[in-house]
Structure formats: structure tokens, C-alpha cells
Amino acid sequence: MRPPESWSRARGTLILAAVTAAAWLLASVLGRSEWIVLWAGFIPARLSGADVDALLAPIWLTPLTATLAHAGIAHLLMNLLMLLFCGRSVENILGTRGLLILYAVGAYAAAAAHYATGPNDIAPMVGASGSISAVLGAYAIMFGRNRVKVADPRLALLLNALWLAAAWVLLQLLVGLTFETQGARIAVAAHVGGFLAGLALAKPLLILRYRNA
Numbered sequence: 661m662r663p664p665e666s667w668s669r670a671r672g673t674l675i676l677a678a679v680t681a682a683a684w685l686l687a688s689v690l691g692r693s694e695w696i697v698l699w700a701g702f703i704p705a706r707l708s709g710a711d712v713d714a715l716l717a718p719i720w721l722t723p724l725t726a727t728l729a730h731a732g733i734a735h736l737l738m739n740l741l742m743l744l745f746c747g748r749s750v751e752n753i754l755g756t757r758g759l760l761i762l763y764a765v766g767a768y769a770a771a772a773a774h775y776a777t778g779p780n781d782i783a784p785m786v787g788a789s790g791s792i793s794a795v796l797g798a799y800a801i802m803f804g805r806n807r808v809k810v811a812d813p814r815l816a817l818l819l820n821a822l823w824l825a826a827a828w829v830l831l832q833l834l835v836g837l838t839f840e841t842q843g844a845r846i847a848v849a850a851h852v853g854g855f856l857a858g859l860a861l862a863k864p865l866l867i868l869r870y871r872n873a
Contacts, residue, residue, distance in 0.1 A: 666748075666752055667748060669751065669752050670747065670748040670751045670752060671751075671756060672747075672751050672756035672759045672760055673743065673744060673747035673748050673750075673751050673759065674744075676743060676747065676760075676763060676788075677740050677743050677744055677747075679728070680727065680728060680730075680736070680739070680740065680743075680788055681736065681740060683696075683728035683729070684728075684729075684730050684733075684736050687729070696728075696729045697729050697731070697784055697786050698714060698716065698784055699714070699715075699716050699717055699725075699729075700717055700722065700725035700726055700728055700729040700784075700786065701722065701725075701726050701729055701784020701785055701786045702719075702722040702723050702726045702771045702774065702775075702784065702785045702786075703716075703719075703722070703781070703782060703783070703784050703785075704774060704775045704778055704779050704780065704781040704782075704785075705779070705780050705781055705782045706719045706722075707719060707775060707779065708779045708780055710780070710782065722771070723767040723768045723770065723771035723790075724764065724767050724768075726767070726771070726784070726785060726786050726787065726790075727763075727767055727787070727788040727790075727791050728788075729784075729786040729787070730786060730787050730788075731786060731787060735787055735789075739787060739788045739789055739792055742792050742795075742796065743788065743792050743795065746792070746795050746796050746798075746799040747759060747792075747795050749799060749802075749803060750762070750795050750798050750799050750802065753802055753866065754798070754862075754865045754866060754869055755869045757869075758865040758866070758868065758869050759795070761861070761865060762791075762794050762795060762798055762857075762858060762861055762862075762865060763791045763794065763795065764791070765794060765857050765861060766790055766791040766792070766793060766794025766795065766797075766854040766857050766858060767788075767790055767791045767794075767854070769790065769794065769853040769854050769856065769857035770785075770789070770790020770791065770793065770794075770847075770850035770851065770853045770854040770857075771785070771790065771850065771853075772853055773790075773849040773850055773852055773853025773854075773856075774790075774847045774849050774850040774853070776849065777847075777849040785847050785850060789850065789851055789854070790850040790851060790853065790854035791854060792854070793850075793851045793852075793853075793854030793855040793857075793858065794854040794855065794857045794858035794861070795858060796855060796858060797854070797855040797856065797857065797858020797859040797860075797861075797862065798858040798859070798861065798862035798865070799858075800858075800859070801858070801859055801862040801863070802862055802866075
């Protein structure tokens with residue numbers, strides 16, 4: 661399937677991108693970037709019962725607030741580019757509601773995967789990468805091409821999706837190693853968790869949209 665290219669049916673994607681960019685810009689202009697990373701970031705140790713001295717966002721909300729905080733301009737721009745590129749096509753198929761569900765579930769799946777790999781970690785995890793990984797996973801399932809020479813087409817599609825996920829994680833790691841991250845963490849497990857959520861939700865959300873049409 662060729663990805664659709666209509667922006668008129670991608671309002672959710674544009675709103676998510678605009679809000680994410682505005683949050684980073686506001687924090688930067690006010691000189692509060694480090695504070696927003698701490699306030700909004702997902703800190704696994706908080707779920708494990710660790711006490712914190714600062715007044716932070718409610719822990720149950722931080723998987724979502726973390727999507728609005730970024731470790732730097734490169735981190736933000738790469739996430740926005742991927743969101744706009746994949747989100748438009750995914751939203752054209754799943755609808756705005758489907759995209760928003762995918763984005764939110766991806767955020768919580770990313771946080772859960774990150775927690776599982778380090779429940780006592782005190783470093784805040786920030787960025788929309790987990791949510792965007794879910795969008796990327798759905799994109800891979802709906803628009804991936806079977807370029808791997810495997811007899812089973814479903815296995816070939818899955819292998820191509822995994823290659824795409826690996827490339828996305830590698831790009832994120834390069835950003836994390838190259839640019840200042842203000843103590844925040846760009847987490848591999850979070851990307852994997854979000855991506856798997858996208859793979860799992862693509863078809864159910866598609867069925868949900870057209871069942872209610």
C-alpha cells in the first residue's frame with residue numbers, strides 16, 4: 661500500500677507536532693529547560709517508592725508529560741520530522757482518534773518498558789520518541805514493503821519492520837551520544853516498547869475505525 665499524502669486529514673498529527681514544538685520553545689525562551697526535564701520526565705524510581713524533594717508532575721501522568729520535554733533541539737527536530745512523516749499517513753488510515761490512541765498508548769508502553777529495565781533509575785526519561793515509535797510501528801505494518809526474501813510474507817513484513825525499528829533506535833542513540841542531554845536519558849527499551857505497541861495496535865485500531873464508520 662502506498663502511504664496517503666493528504667494533510668487535510670492529518671489534523672491530529674499537526675496538533676501533536678505544534679504542541680510538542682511549542683512546549684520546547686516555551687521552556688527554552690523562559691530558560692526552564694532543565695526544570696521541565698525534571699518536572700515532566702518519567703522517573704522509574706518514583707514508581708518504586710523513592711522519595712523526591714521537588715514538586716513534580718503526578719507519576720501516572722509523566723509518560724504523557726515526558727513527550728513534551730526534549731533533551732535538545734536535535735532530539736526535538738528528529739522526533740518532529742518522524743512524527744510528521746509517519747503520522748500523516750497513519751492518521752489518514754486510522755483517523756484522528758486512532759492516531760491519538762496510538763500515541764498515548766505508545767507513551768505508556770514506552771514508560772513500562774523503560775521501568776522494566778531499571779525500576780530504581782532516578783534519571784528522567786523524556787521525549788516523544790516512545791509515542792512516535794508506536795506510530796512508526798503502525799506505519800511499518802501498514803506500509804512496509806516485503807523486501808526480505810522469505811517465503812512467508814507476514815514474516816518478511818515483520819523482519820522489515822524490525823529493521824526499521826533498529827534504524828530508528830540507532831538514530832536516537834546517535835543523537836543522545838552527540839548532543840548535550842541535560843541529564844535526561846534517551847532510552848532504547850522505551851523505543852522498543854513503543855514500537856511493539858504500534859505493531860500490536862495497528863490492525864485493531866483499523867478495525868475499530870471502520871466498524872464504527
